[in-house]
Amino acid sequence: MTELQRRPTLMDVAKAAGVSRALVSIVMRGAPGAAESTRQKVLEAARELGYRADSRARLLRSSRTRLLGLIFSSSQPFHAEIVDAAYAEASARGYEIALSAVAAGRPEARAIETLLDVGAEALIIIAPTLSTEELALHARRVPVVSLLREDVGGLVDSVSSDDYAGIRIAVEHLASLGHRQIAHVDGGTAVSSDQRREAYRAEMLRHGLVPVVVPGGPDEETGMRAGQALQADLPTAVIAFNDRSALGIMESFRAAGISIPADISVLGYDDSHFARLSYVQLSSISQDAPLLAAAAVDRAVDRVEGTLPPGRVVRTPHLVLRKTTGHAGAQKVDQN
Amino acid sequence: MTELQRRPTLMDVAKAAGVSRALVSIVMRGAPGAAESTRQKVLEAARELGYRADSRARLLRSSRTRLLGLIFSSSQPFHAEIVDAAYAEASARGYEIALSAVAAGRPEARAIETLLDVGAEALIIIAPTLSTEELALHARRVPVVSLLREDVGGLVDSVSSDDYAGIRIAVEHLASLGHRQIAHVDGGTAVSSDQRREAYRAEMLRHGLVPVVVPGGPDEETGMRAGQALQADLPTAVIAFNDRSALGIMESFRAAGISIPADISVLGYDDSHFARLSYVQLSSISQDAPLLAAAAVDRAVDRVEGTLPPGRVVRTPHLVLRKTTGHAGAQKVDQN
DNA sequence: ATCGTCGTCTAGATCGTTCTAGTCGAACCA
DNA sequence: TGGTTCGACTAGAACGATCTAGACGACGAT
Structure with a gap:
């Protein structure tokens, strides 16, 4: 059974240093108005006692907590x-x-x-x-x-x-690789999902392409289901709502023997931890x-x-290029 | 530019209700010592003003923060x-x-x-x-x-x-499926790694089996490297330090065309989010x-x-059985 | 010599609570 | 009637910091 020890207060430090509370306060805050010699003396005493300001009391008085x-x-x-x-x-x-x-x-x-x-x-x-x-x-x-x-x-x-810019970069990247059928798996009710979906639609039209939105969500499971849905009429590229979704999408392709990026390019969003894994190497839009x-x-x-x-x-945001996106109709590139 | 409004204090509520601060304090804390009628009156006033106790002041006095x-x-x-x-x-x-x-x-x-x-x-x-x-x-x-x-x-x-028990359950499960060559990919310097490694050694010996420890770590990358190392002399089962490590190990097998659980059983640890993904279905030791x-x-x-x-x-801990463990030398079972 | 100024330091009020030690009036009892 | 008890309520001191106002010497200018 340990006796929980009381934490030292300004008063304790003041006594130890032989000065007033107020002065200790001045020194501890680094405020002007203390002679260098006493400043040192006070700091020494404070260190000795292991003094730390009580943030509740400090705040109560000063309304600053930092x-x-x-x-x-x-x-x-x-x-x-x-x-x-x-x-x-x-x-x-x-x-x-x-x-x-x-x-x-x-x-x-x-x-x-x-x-x-x-x-x-x-x-x-x-x-x-x-x-x-x-x-x-x-x-x-x-x-x-x-x-x-x-x-x-x-x-x-x-x-x-800038979600719009992110999607624009995504569409432009894929279009520049020759893709014409670029689908988007959206984020369902997740924050930003609407913005990205609309940006996708607008950018596709701007490129003279026809937008295809597949309902998805922010995680692997919904991504996988969307990936399966996608296989009915496989596009040559897909932009996922985020990396987790992209992972699910890729998994569904893998199960179906569809190879990436040879058969289809996949682009994630977030450039998260997952995207960087050496065996994933997911191209992704980084929000930094x-x-x-x-x-x-x-x-x-x-x-x-x-x-x-x-x-x-x-x-x-900007594009982080890895190994899941490639030229439309390209032969299989070493994926690993 | 919004004027940040001052939050109401006990005193404000007291004035509004026509009682003393102390009584308001009593009511707000739900402490005994206030008549039901005034209690209601005070609560009403407090609600009206949107009063919330200032936890710093409260704590300063009572030394309780909950x-x-x-x-x-x-x-x-x-x-x-x-x-x-x-x-x-x-x-x-x-x-x-x-x-x-x-x-x-x-x-x-x-x-x-x-x-x-x-x-x-x-x-x-x-x-x-x-x-x-x-x-x-x-x-x-x-x-x-x-x-x-x-x-x-x-x-x-x-x-x-109980790390020892967890590993014991892992070894027993695999042994009961007929496995004799069971390797362990450890967690490197991660917390609990030593305990699990030693438990693994002891339990293998107890079953009359020879322990094989492959150095690993707590994440996918180290798991994958360990998986590659493992392939030089492939055991029939492997116990990973955790699920993330197991994911890496499985990935290395997949790249090498080794199928799970037909060729090798993989058991994770933690029963984390990853293990439960429908396309992973990793058997794992759950710490709950x-x-x-x-x-x-x-x-x-x-x-x-x-x-x-x-x-x-x-x-x-206890075993959560999914689809990555099977009988030693079993024919390939539908993995999905 | 007197005064103002400056740097250093301190006393005491203050922040919004809780806690202690009461006061006050009504009810109860002998 | 007078004393005790009890419930409802309040005044004022804490808690540990900051802040304001001012005290005190030393110093330079008048």
Whole structure:
């Protein structure tokens, strides 16, 4: 049985250093107004006692926590990459990140409350599913940045990837390889699915090609079913909603003996972990998660520190070429 | 430009309801000592104002946050499943969960500090890599529960899955199918790798079989390399360190035209998302993440609320039979 | 000598809660 | 009637930080 020891307070440090609480506070915050010699003395005492400021008390008084709330979905591996990058950027700007996941039985609203309770000064929400009204409601209390979703009303910031441009790049890439029959497996009800589907339709028409949309979803299972549906009238190329979907599509082709990219080219979206696996080597549209995350953190910090109005940041995705796309009607190329 | 509105305080509610702060506090906490009639009156006023208790102030005074800190690794999909389950159990016991990820450039120590700063009353760490000394150091301040790692010293709780039993079940399953040449692709430096490797050796010997360990790792790439190494002298069955490794192994077999389970049986570990995919159907040892998570949360809460000493919880994993294991020397069975 | 200024430091109020120690009035009992 | 008990309520002190206002010496200018 261990005695849980009380954590040292400002007062303890002050006593040890023989100065007042206020001075210790000044030193710990790095604020001006302390002589260099005493500053050292205080820092020494603090280190000795293992002092760390109590963020609750600090916040209570100053309403500054230097804490950013980040909401992600635990079931989306792509979100994990964003989380990583956000940590890095936040710490570069002197902020910490508090995480909250949306999961089965844990809606976004709940995640938001938790973050607000621990004192987050701004909220970054990855692909929020809340209505713009609900988002606006929270945005009145605290800056809110929507990541990977654009149509979020005027009160909340958004940092997103240009879905239209991504799809344009995808269609152009495949068209330039000579493909004329390019299908799209959409993301069903997933965020961004509508935008990408419409962009696909528009871009196909612009190239004088006829768009074929097959209903899909954001995961392997729906991808596989779509892949099977596709086989009834096999196109020469397919653009998947995301990499997981692409994986399912490819699997269905593999089961049917259809070879990639000889018989059909497959293009993913997200450039996720899966796409990079050496035995997958999926060509994919990269949204550049680290950059997006950094941009979102930057906006959040800027909003917190300054008084600039909400705005939009849109980044253009780019193509990452691997081995699942090739010339239309090409002979089989070594796939591995 | 939105004016960020001040959130209402106890005092505001008190004024509105015409009572004292203290009484509002009593009502909001659901503590005894308020007449039913005034209780209603106060609740009404609070709802009207949209009052939510400021958790920082509350905590500052009461030193209770009802907040559990959970540390996971953003790169491990298996951890995500645990996070989900932990949320459910925590909320059932009236606690909230604060998440903190370890990622590249963000060590465990950092994650721990963040959680302590936001006021976590206990720490649950998934597969901690800290030394037992460092863990003990934190355990002096706050209850610490180690999840999926057992050798953590006497001061910290541990909730883990019985690796030995898991491997025993794996070997027994394969042996009962008539396999005599059963290889093991280990997890390299990953947590639990040593335990499973040694369990494998012991169990093989117990069955009078000769153990063959191939060095591997916790992901697809290392699994694939191990699979290639395996092909020099192909066994009839292989036990992978985890599902991701198994995926890599199977991929290497597929590339070489070795069919599963006709030519070789493959058994995974974790029963993760991947294993359940309809086109994978990987037989796997399940550690039952939801149960483990619930047990960890329970211990954390018990430690926080009571004064019981640190202890160990060990759960026995079980076999989930799918389509990648079959009789030794069996003819090819329909794999899909 | 007096005054203002500057750098360093401190006392005390304050943030929004909870907790302790009451006060107050009504009911009960002898 | 007077005392005790009890339920409902409140005043004021915490909690651990930050912030404001001002004290104190030293120094330079008048």
